[in-house]
Amino acid sequence: MNSPVKPALILAAVGAAVILVPLAAPPYYVTLMLPFMAYGVVLLGFNLLFGYTGLVSFGHALFIGIGAYTGAVLTTRFGIRHMEVILLAAAVAAAVAAAPVGALCVRYVKIYFGMLTLAFGMVFYTFLLKFYRLTGGDEGMRMLRPYLLGSEWAGFNKTAYLVGPYYYFSLAVLVVATLLMWRIVSSPFGLCLRTIRDNPLKAESLGIGVSRYRWHAFMISAVYAAVGGALLAPPIGNVDPTLVYWTHSGNVVFMVLLGGFASFFGPLLGAFVFIFLQDTVMSVFPYWRLVFGAVLAFLVICAPGGLMGLFARRPVPLEPERG
Amino acid sequence: MILEAQDLRQRYGAYVALDGISLTIRENEFVSIIGPNGAGKSTLINVLTGALPPTEGRVRFKGRDIGGIGPVALTRLGMARSFQLVQIFPDLTVLETLEAAVVSRLGRGLRLFASLRGDRAMRAEALEVAELFGLATRAHVPARVLPQGDKKLLDVASAFTLRPEIILLDEPTSGVSTADKHAVMEILVAAARRIGLRSIIQVEHDMDIVFGYSDRIIALHQGRVLADATPDAIRADARVVDTVIGRGAR
Amino acid sequence: MTANLVNVIMGGVFHAAILFLVAAGLQLVFGVQKIFNLACGSFYALGAYSGISAVSYFTGHGGSPALFIVPLALGGLAVGLVGLAVERGLLRFVYDRDETFQLLLTFALVLMLEDVIRLTWGTAPASTGGLYLAYGQARILGSTVPVYNLIVIAASVAIALGMSYLLGRTAFGRIIRAAADNREMAEALGVDMRSVYARVFTLGTMLGTLGGALVIPATAAMSEMGVELIVEAFAVVVIGGLGSMRGAFVGALVVGVLRSIAISVYPELEMLLIYLIVIAVLLWRPRGLFGAAAA
Numbered sequence: 001m002n003s004p005v006k007p008a009l010i011l012a013a014v015g016a017a018v019i020l021v022p023l024a025a026p027p028y029y030v031t032l033m034l035p036f037m038a039y040g041v042v043l044l045g046f047n048l049l050f051g052y053t054g055l056v057s058f059g060h061a062l063f064i065g066i067g068a069y070t071g072a073v074l075t076t077r078f079g080i081r082h083m084e085v086i087l088l089a090a091a092v093a094a095a096v097a098a099a100p101v102g103a104l105c106v107r108y109v110k111i112y113f114g115m116l117t118l119a120f121g122m123v124f125y126t127f128l129l130k131f132y133r134l135t136g137g138d139e140g141m142r143m144l145r146p147y148l149l150g151s152e153w154a155g156f157n158k159t160a161y162l163v164g165p166y167y168y169f170s171l172a173v174l175v176v177a178t179l180l181m182w183r184i185v186s187s188p189f190g191l192c193l194r195t196i197r198d199n200p201l202k203a204e205s206l207g208i209g210v211s212r213y214r215w216h217a218f219m220i221s222a223v224y225a226a227v228g229g230a231l232l233a234p235p236i237g238n239v240d241p242t243l244v245y246w247t248h249s250g251n252v253v254f255m256v257l258l259g260g261f262a263s264f265f266g267p268l269l270g271a272f273v274f275i276f277l278q279d280t281v282m283s284v285f286p287y288w289r290l291v292f293g294a295v296l297a298f299l300v301i302c303a304p305g306g307l308m309g310l311f312a313r314r315p316v317p318l319e320p321e322r323g
Numbered sequence: 324m325i326l327e328a329q330d331l332r333q334r335y336g337a338y339v340a341l342d343g344i345s346l347t348i349r350e351n352e353f354v355s356i357i358g359p360n361g362a363g364k365s366t367l368i369n370v371l372t373g374a375l376p377p378t379e380g381r382v383r384f385k386g387r388d389i390g391g392i393g394p395v396a397l398t399r400l401g402m403a404r405s406f407q408l409v410q411i412f413p414d415l416t417v418l419e420t421l422e423a424a425v426v427s428r429l430g431r432g433l434r435l436f437a438s439l440r441g442d443r444a445m446r447a448e449a450l451e452v453a454e455l456f457g458l459a460t461r462a463h464v465p466a467r468v469l470p471q472g473d474k475k476l477l478d479v480a481s482a483f484t485l486r487p488e489i490i491l492l493d494e495p496t497s498g499v500s501t502a503d504k505h506a507v508m509e510i511l512v513a514a515a516r517r518i519g520l521r522s523i524i525q526v527e528h529d530m531d532i533v534f535g536y537s538d539r540i541i542a543l544h545q546g547r548v549l550a551d552a553t554p555d556a557i558r559a560d561a562r563v564v565d566t567v568i569g570r571g572a573r
Numbered sequence: 574m575t576a577n578l579v580n581v582i583m584g585g586v587f588h589a590a591i592l593f594l595v596a597a598g599l600q601l602v603f604g605v606q607k608i609f610n611l612a613c614g615s616f617y618a619l620g621a622y623s624g625i626s627a628v629s630y631f632t633g634h635g636g637s638p639a640l641f642i643v644p645l646a647l648g649g650l651a652v653g654l655v656g657l658a659v660e661r662g663l664l665r666f667v668y669d670r671d672e673t674f675q676l677l678l679t680f681a682l683v684l685m686l687e688d689v690i691r692l693t694w695g696t697a698p699a700s701t702g703g704l705y706l707a708y709g710q711a712r713i714l715g716s717t718v719p720v721y722n723l724i725v726i727a728a729s730v731a732i733a734l735g736m737s738y739l740l741g742r743t744a745f746g747r748i749i750r751a752a753a754d755n756r757e758m759a760e761a762l763g764v765d766m767r768s769v770y771a772r773v774f775t776l777g778t779m780l781g782t783l784g785g786a787l788v789i790p791a792t793a794a795m796s797e798m799g800v801e802l803i804v805e806a807f808a809v810v811v812i813g814g815l816g817s818m819r820g821a822f823v824g825a826l827v828v829g830v831l832r833s834i835a836i837s838v839y840p841e842l843e844m845l846l847i848y849l850i851v852i853a854v855l856l857w858r859p860r861g862l863f864g865a866a867a868a
Contacts, residue, residue, distance in 0.1 A: 112859055119811075123849065194419075203412075204395055207394070246803075250611075257677060287688040290689065290692070293683070296678075296681035297682075300674050
């Protein structure tokens with residue numbers, strides 16, 4: 001096995017780079033890091049459900065939307081501007097929504113799970129779209145600049161706020177989220193999730209209640225999605241129902257696949273590559289979906305392990321496996 | 324500590340899989356269930372392990388009705404099983420598989436933030452079981468690359484790790500070469516003794532194994548108990564010899 | 574009042590006729606290849622735009638507007654042949670993979686087709702203009718219904734009967750049903766699966782593109798029509814039961830008519846009601862009305 005030094009060095013180098021980005025890079029690229037960090041949080045949670053538990057949700061945008069709209073509602077309707085409160089509220093809102101939705105969905109597997117989550121996602125989308133008096137309809141809602149650590153950072157204009165305090169705040173949230181998720185996947189709970197992913201029948205025979213554990217994983221992934229969603233909103237300044245459309249859920253799955261669902265950091269890599277690739281392609285060629293569709297097709301057919309999968313080695317069987 | 328089945332009947336539509344089966348498993352017994360294919364063995368196992376509620380009749384474990392309670396509840400009560408078609412966790416290592424069983428047994432499955440690596444006691448226990456089953460040298464190997472025989476042992480070993488009072492083994496030596504079968508059985512019996520397993524029920528086709536290890540044999544035929552007696556009595560029972568064992572058996 | 578109700582119901586039945594075509598294609602592919610084709614909506618959109626182009630070409634070259642339905646339908650059907658290219662070029666590589674990856678590949682198709690359509694036809698909505706009423710209107714039970722709608726409904730029913738005949742009475746239909754039931758067995762009996770899969774997927778695609786083409790006179794082709802339709806089509810197959818042709822028919826009627834009623838009563842409700850029914854069906858009877866036992 002590789003010595004533990006090499007991955008640690010890579011991590012340190014990446015960490016240093018990320019911290020230094022606002023000081024070294026042009027503001028445009030710094031602001032591009034913001035959705036990367038937000039999606040990073042979302043994907044860490046999503047992969048708990050996908051990579052570690054084996055469930056593919058096609059409705060995860062539902063929880064991203066809950067997080068984003070929580071921020072919008074709190075800042076514009078209730079005058080609550082503290083980001084810390086918003087994140088907490090988003091987490092709670094997601095948990096409240098995920099509890100019944102998850103309880104219903106986790107009893108189904110594979111395609112039925114995907115379909116159910118897609119349906120729930122679209123229910124929320126329709127609600128956001130149609131009940132415009134409450135939600136602002138297709139124009140959505142504004143989100144006002146949130147206070148970070150109690151301050152409005154009034155002296156900072158929008159760009160300075162985003163590449164400065166907001167950047168480091170998001171980074172802190174991402175780091176905390178990552179550490180927390182690392183603990184979770186390395187815990188007895190994480191081990192049980194993997195047994196369920198690998199063989200639900202055997203897991204149950206060992207006393208591991210499949211639906212129960214899936215539900216917990218679902219809840220955690222929903223909370224992460226909402227926190228990420230809440231982080232997504234301030235740079236845009238506006239939240240709208242397209243955040244919840246099923247294709248947005250599809251993009252989330254795409255990002256995880258791109259980075260590699262079989263590795264812990266794969267999702268983060270996937271978010272990064274997706275955001276920056278999308279930006280690069282869009283600036284050159286308006287038909288970025290064509291390119292991305294082709295990339296996804298390529299991934300599915302030739303490289304299902306994603307980018308991280310290209311770096312990993314497959315262990316050699318001790319004995320030729322019979323078919 | 325008894326497993327008791329009373330007049331079990333199982334119907335799938337018009338097809339009758341179990342037609343009034345009654346049996347009792349006592350403490351410190353090694354019972355083999357034998358029978359030709361279609362005799363109802365698989366259905367019986369599923370009913371005995373609470374996976375399938377019987378259409379009629381009762382299954383009781385330690386006095387409790389366990390009809391259809393499901394595998395999770397069953398393991399809590401102290402019964403475990405292994406599978407005929409080997410069931411393992413392909414991407415988990417041998418050690419992780421056994422640790423999962425320990426986690427489950429100790430009820431620590433929902434500890435989200437505890438460190439698995441840091442729990443030496445769990446790891447030690449998993450290693451101990453691995454050693455009992457001769458899997459310790461492959462402790463860090465993902466289960467999917469293990470040779471078939473080792474996969475089978477892992478399936479059984481993980482069930483043993485639950486420290487059940489009674490275990491049901493579904494064809495524990497199927498897929499194992501004849502030369503290795505006895506070795507596997509010796510490992511199982513020794514492990515059972517070490518862990519303090521009280522009773523073992525096995526479904527088996529290999530008559531050498533059946534007669535070599537059983538205290539009692541239950542022969543099934545067409546959903547009914549044909550005979551339920553000691554190996555010697557079974558050997559002498561012409562009906563069983565004809566339908567199940569076949570002539571020419573020792 | 575009756576007139577209004579008839580209008581609503583007829584509108585719903587027209588929509589159902591279109592939905593049936595798309596859903597039938599979806600069911601065929603799912604039944605045989607066990608793949609839920611997220612791109613069926615995209616093919617629908619492709620058919621819509623192609624149909625419009627075909628009609629424009631036709632009328633632009635002196636074709637009589639009264640016959641517009643012919644190039645429309647033919648245009649829709651013809652473009653469905655891309656299904657063959659998609660199947661041979663992409664889909665066949667993932668037949669032995671996990672369902673999730675198959676689903677993701679169809680999602681890749683959704684992305685690609687969306688931009689292919691934008692590239693080819695631009696982003697502005699397109700339509701066949703006034704040709705919708707080229708066949709006039711009919712009076713049914715006191716309300717007026719465009720004859721075009723009735724033609725499409727009739728065509729859809731005819732296709733439903735045709736599918737029923739195909740599946741029930743022809744050799745190809747027997748092969749399809751065998752393959753849907755038990756692929757390995759069918760292969761063991763000498764069925765060339767590759768050919769079956771290619772033909773089934775192409776047929777499924779053509780049904781979808783035809784549906785897209787036929788709906789056009791009544792509405793406009795828009796770039797989002799593909800991703801929007803999939804959720805309705807999905808509702809149809811869930812309610813009807815995955816893999817069932819009868820389910821596609823009944824499910825389409827349920828969704829089409831209910832949606833129409835919902836819009837007329839309480840516009841906000843529209844698809845919300847449908848999704849709630851979908852969720853209810855998935856929870857209480859996952860196999861829908863006519864589907865096989867759920868996984």
